[in-house]
Amino acid sequence: MTATVWCEHAWLPAGIADGVRIGVDAGRIASVRPGTEPRPDDERRHGVTFAGIANAHSHLFHRFLRGRTHGGRGDFWTWREQMYALAGQLDPDNYYLLARAVFSEMLAAGYTSVGEFHYVHHRPGGRPYPHHDMEMAIAAAARETGIRLTLLDTCYLSGGIDAPLSAEQTRFGDGDGAGWLARWESLREALRDAGDEPNIRLGAAVHSVRAVPRPDLEFVAAHLPADVPLHIHLSEQPAENDGCRRAYGTTPTGVLEGSGLLQRAADRPLTVVHATHLTDADVVTLGAAGVVVAMCPSTEADLADGVGPARALADAGARIALGSDQNAVIDPLLEARGLEAGERLASGERGRFSVSELTAALTSSGHASLGWDGGSLEPGKLADLVSVDAASVRTLGSDPEQLALSATADDVHAVMVGGRTVRTDPAAAIRAALDSIRPNAYNA
Template sequence: MTAYWCESAWLTGGFARRVRLVTQDGLIKDVLVGADAEPDDIRLAGVTLPGMANAHSHAFHRALRGRVNGGGGNFWSWREQMYAAAEQLNPDTYFALARAVFAEMVLAGFTVVGEFHYVHHRPGGQRYRDPNAMGLAVRQAAEEAGIRLTLLDTCYLEGGLNGGGHVELHPGQRRFSDGTVDAWAERMAARSPETDRVRLGAAIHSVRAVRREDLPKVVAASGSLPLHVHLSEQHGENLACQMFYGRTPTELLDEAGALGSHLTSVHATHLTEHDIELLGGTGTGACICPTTERDLADGIGPSRALHDAGSPISLGTDQHVIIDPFVELRGIEMHERLVTNERDRFSANDLLLAGSFNGYRALGWSDGGHLSKGALADFVTVRTDTVNTAGSAADQIIYSCVAADVSTVVVGGDVVVSDGRHRLGDVGRLLGLAIERVAGAVSL
């Protein structure tokens, strides 16, 4: 057993002081409130929170940060630059980049990540000797970085959708595709089994990338696995879907039997009132990625309306223009303030649930994201004496802290970050070396 004495902590019942978390075999064995520290306890000064969940990640997009601005453009022009970076990936470069990105996430306070994984094959689409070599690289990267992983193996079959129908794959997309749903499902079924740190999931890239007649097949093949999908991120997707199929992307997914508590819609930015009713009424989750949605000029989604309708809100860093769970959870609140001219659209507890428990549940880890007896021993401590947090009320720390204020991160009872330093060492150096092998090889 290992015990951690927390100066203060955010428990399932609310904020508490002098909390002793006793861990054993990767779980929280006991929670004692108002307790004195014992001699062998690890002392955590500041506020201890449940581990944060990054419910939507494309690890290799991190290579684009700070390199693709200038010259105008939009999501669709940015996508061409993303394809260029993807062309440089192989199992070795992908492992190095994902390991560094996942380590950056842990430093920031993330303890689990959902990797929306679609770079499956060689450039051009030829398979590796092991068809899941790229997914295995992601798994190994997460293990070394000390983060839990849900590998969301993505079905990506078409090049896009316009008013006339689906289009052929772009050359940069060919390595994403298995050709058919059956081939995707067969490869997905051959993945290495789950472990205590890795769980398996599936994804529909979007209604642009999977035909109407194939959507039910993907749903059936995913079975009981967590299923994720990019949904209505762009007006163009909605317009094309209406023109060709005569319905919204949400309605198309509903027709395919995809909606439900097992499904997480990513972005869910441009929705009709009926879409919101469908998602909320079926308990379909919504993963909001505020910094990405700002950076790519996607728009502001109806987070509060989805929440009120019954959709659990989770958070993701997506293309990693920044990796900071606290910036993301404040982002959904600040976007609501901009749209409504009202403050406190979400309570602090709502925001923390979005950043922790809801994300864990969306990724198939309902035993994590909360500090209670029997839960996964995943937690993060934020300092209260930094230039960002000094003077903040401890129970409002999520409104002032940033990733740099994280002092300790524990995953499965193991200390991965101590005194603000990751056990791998200089994560900035790891990032620089890995990104140079990918982004440095192309003009971005």
């Protein structure tokens, strides 16, 4: 496909430029020319056009707890019981409908790629589906909607350090690290057999140090191919840190370092998710390893997780990316503002992250986390573009360079993935998905 897109303003590597014509060929950016006037055959984009926005961390099925689990008291652990009740209802048919709905909503909000942290592998009770049915449902939904997918197939082996999986968790497990890797390799072959999918790739995750014993972490570090994106939840809750110290005599970051996961591949950095409750030594270790840190401000606030040391991690050498996690909010611009807001509240200072840094967290850092060559408007990169209205009731009067601090997902007016403008109907997809879930079965 060959096309030209003329942008009123565009966020280029050097910053905002005016009158930018972007040439697209074979799904990639072929040329970028600022200072131009529109031509009759251009696709026109008003406002500011950014490179595609990457959602570095999603649990798609959590979206269907939205508006049902936020009003009560409790903490992460009480919320988790409601999440498990919903997970128990999932099957390949309704999972496909859920994924299609959530991916449609993400595209409409400006996400062009997503890392789906997926662990509902088997039937309730743990009996495997015959053909990776749950994973294929996610891939089918990504194919239909047009979103770029990194399927982060997750190793989830225990219900806590030295604790077996609970009844609600049995469909997550594969016995041990070798069992998980064997299923992962089989899934990789199944996806290849399904045909060449340039917008779908298989990544990997280990759920957390509380859900994967240390010997299995070491097995994954030693045997997972080095070019595969790998993610892990890290220090989301103080209880995880306390249990880890009792069992291993160190923090979760120390376990990652000792298992070899931090050193696994210099060209494909580990992505740690949340990284909320870190010691100063943890921050230094993670920064020196060059990890990507996927922070999820809307979820971390909703679940009362806390505010992580984002600025300190960035200063130490980590890259900050952003995710929607439980999808209680699907709005990348609000996640970016949440990142900065958390820093301001914790420090008493404004401007902790520059707009350029927030834009990188939305775009290039997330793409690096998910293994895609995108996130920047320059020749050779993926032709994923997101255009944001600068004349809405929210953004009118905004400096184009600060649009990411005034706009919301409602201001996204055009989304292109791989050179193709994507149009979705999230409301219809969400209604169909809600109809597939028994009403109120997972309420508080």
